[in-house]
Amino acid sequence: MSRLRSAATSTAGVDRRTALTAAAAVSLAAGVGFALRPTDSEAATAATGRTPVVRSRPAAAAPLAPVPTGTTLATVSTPHGSGYRRLADGPGWHRVVRTELAKPKVGRDKRRHALAAFVQFTDLHLQDVQHPLRLEYLRASRKDVWRPQEALTVPGAVSLVERVNALRGAPATGAPLQFVMATGDNTDNNARCELDWFMKVMSGGRITPDTGDPGRYEGVQNSGLSLYWQPESTAGDGDKALGFPHLDGFLAAATREVRSPGLNLPWYSTVGNHDALPLGIYGAHGDPYLAEAAVGGKKLFSVSAADAKKLQDSIWGGRDPKGAGYRDFLKSHARGMRSVTADESRAMYTPAEYLRAHLDLAHRGHGPVGHGYSLANLHAGTQYYAFRIAGDVIGISLDTTDAGGHYQGSVGTAQLKWLERTLQGNKGSYVIVFSHHTSDSMTNTRPDPGRPGETRHTGAELVTLLCRHANVLAWVNGHKHENEITPHRNSAGGSFWEISTASHIDHPHLARIIELVDNKDGTISLFTTLIESAAPARTDFTDFSQTGLASLYRELAFNAPGAKTNLAGTSADRNAELVLKKG
Template sequence: MSRTRSVASSVLGINRRTVLAATGAAAVSAGVGYALRPTESQAATTAETRVVAQSRKAPAAPLAPYTKGTTLAAVAAPRTSTGYRRLGEGPGWKRVVRGELAAAKSGRAARRTALAAFVQLTDLHLIDSQHPMRLEYLRSTDRHAWRPHEALTVQGAVSLVERVNALRGAPVTGSPLHFAMTTGDNTDNNARTELDWFLTIMSGGRITPGSGDPRHYEGVQNSGLTQYWQPDSTVRDADKQAGFPHLAGFLAAATREVRSPGLNLPWYSTVGNHDAMPLGCYGHGDSWLAEYAVGGRKLMALPAADAKKLQNAIKGGKDPQGKAFRDMLKAHTRSMRAVTPDERRAPYTPADYLRAHLDPAHRGLGPVGHGYSSANLAAGTQYYAFRISDDVVGISLDTTDPGGHYEGSIGTAQLKWLDKQLRDNKDGHVIVFSHHTSKTMTNTSHADPARPTERRHNGQEVVALLGSHRNVLAWVNGHIHRNDITPHAAPDGRSFWEISTASHVDFPQLARIIEVVDNKDGTVSLFTTLVESAAPHRTDFADLSQTGLAALYRELSFNAPGASTTLGGDPADRNTELVLKKG
């Protein structure tokens, strides 16, 4: 598989059409989505980025700040104390002012001007739960290696889209929300089924969240194996012994057609390791694994000792090409269950990923390619820059390592490209997006197959580069499935905030609104406000509708055995005002 980590050498021309006007311009405009591309001839045209659905314009912004529909007003919380815990509405999370990088000056609320407002979605992990090449059997050594709610990722993600569509604007400034950015792991297993579901959820359309035999489910949840929740069966599996319910008809409902309205905002995409590689950790190239992915056999159980050995190899990055994984599967062929083959489960390449984003069928409200362009396709890259407003530029990085392993890094060509973007935009503000965090960019030992001699760079090198430029406001990312906000300060006063947001597959299942304001006193504030999906906090086990399943998705994730209870982060990592000096 060919991948080139460079872009055309011509100077990137910045299109100065604004996405945002401080006076409150329409949230969806013909100027939305002009990526900063290598050549003008490869840029999307105005016609390609036009508004395509009048009914999906963002609601009018309020005249004053608001809390409704955000975690400032209410948050899902347990209303029972033992066993399987039912959820209800709990108190909201207050906003915390953080002044580690600059003092918050009095009177700034009356002076501030909105510069940008957008939504970050991350780690959706849309899961084809019947896919043969999944690792459910690691649950024999790690309880959280398989989640009881994995069949409901599509319903949960659609409900999150519904929440974003219902927002009245930016909660603090009342500014229109101007775009959404996904920061990777949009899919879970680099499967074409999952990629199609993701693009349809974001842009609108109908999805049947199943694969294989369309007449019935063929995964671990009707296997009869007691280490998995068997919702339709009365068998006393391990999860039912912990209080999980018996829900007749659950699997039929989970694989029933779902409709997504699509985002009523333009949206951009950033690639994550689960998007780029099978299981998020194995490099492409093994033909046997590719055939296994679409074939008619599925391993559903593995002894704990073998599961532990496989899990350790994955965590240690000891098998980046999946050779030992392939040999393990071959050794357990006789233990596999027969399933219906399905070519739609095939792994996709980076070029496939780009083509799918560029497909007019998935345009939604644009922009064409959702940040990616024909230039990316020609160069084999998955990083780009785009104009957010007259004063703010966004930069989306590709921190995945095609050499294998789930932790990240970037090559020298991309690092030099990033430095150039920062220098070319020194008179404005910059927000950087990536999947990996600075602390999880530690994978520098596996070479990019397309550039075997190119050096890989870790997160601290990226922090040092960003800190050497005065125009960087924030580095927004995901990967760790936890809310975490970190200040980065350089000795000469240059500084930026690193904003990591929790996933939408593990509780508390959140997305984040980010607002950028100029306080007109030498400082800039970044307001972060978390939101849940639109699903009700309370569930009804008799309600297996699309909405009912989205609510159940949240409650099951809260109760998942082995699930972390700290992914919501501390109060200072949730709803915040992050102050820093104006560059």
């Protein structure tokens, strides 16, 4: 019998109380917002021009004092020493004014009026590190494919929630924060247990990031293989040779119960490729062999460097979108697999189960019910929607994943037409667009098996569409695990900013606050400010508390062999003021 039933139970169906709550015009807690009828939703219907599905907290009525405390304006975790480098508090990152799309005017700081303020999480990649379908063994070909910090994704994410809960206002304007948007890859391996952990991290609850045998860790970090960091072994390995510590008790600490307070703000969810596809790569939900392998009792721990490179090249080249080659790869290495404890909670979840988990009242937190998704999405089989951020600002969450497989994205014609109608129907509102993929990573135009005759559209096409609408201010996304802010402009003068934020699994482990202000001089400013988790920068190797593990998570990530060193981006991609002409 499966050890973990909560995820399977929460995604199997929506109870009558949940359905009635999601279907009615229910007022949430004071100051939080409203969930409107799914039939009024812009989420999945062909109707246009109506008020979007949910309303977040109101923005401040007047400018307030800036609140840089708790952000990277004040301090940033900074490495010291050589070899395996320890982290400590360092100087903050200054704010850069970006003028590519409009010239800022003097005195705007005294005139400006706050319109909206929110937080973006992205690429949390909450991981079941003992899952049988994981690809750790590709490290034989590329060092950065497996990360030593992966067992600590849950306490790391909870510490990020704690950081947001401790903020007392937006850093540039002091306006109250209205909501958090998670822009995809919230889970890592499309596993039900990971989905359950994500919902509890965001809305609150107790999480045990452990699957299989409840009394014994069964992953690569006690395998005895020198390919991986073996924290509790006295034997050498490739990571210890680089200075990684010996930590008795690490694995028991990494798999024990974690408690999340849940966000004290409403939160919304955008789907990413790791949420929608097994391993974030394969359109393989219908493959019975892989479905059984996910919950079964065999796991592959190592392969030759040549075999690892062959599979890695197939993944990067997108040559096996349905996972048939991966299935054959596992079959060919069956005799080299090790026995592990089977666990049904590791099963792949479907798009419908993803929606049901969000609609489950057990994961309501501070709302809204469905976290942007509605019963209309469930009935139509879609994962895109619109919502009212403030009186004159709407948010649009897109589904840029391609069910045909591969980690790069695109959108189908039906969604593109829906987006056009939604923009046309809300000309009187400013628009912030959210997605998982960036414009330059939307290059995958494989047909969606569920809509085989539908054309898929690239990021370049989406940029062209958004530039035609003067009310679009920003496109906020993740996917690349790198801070990057890009100005977009067309020949007719249409323009917007694309704001891409680093992940919370690869160093530097960041989220981003975004503030929208009217400068009352014909310009709009978007302020972007990065935040780290609440865990101290300095790590104590003897501290296995929940907070201590979150600190260790960040430091291990900084030192991960093969990790990219440019993911923080330039100073202009971090804390910035992005100026636009008022449309």
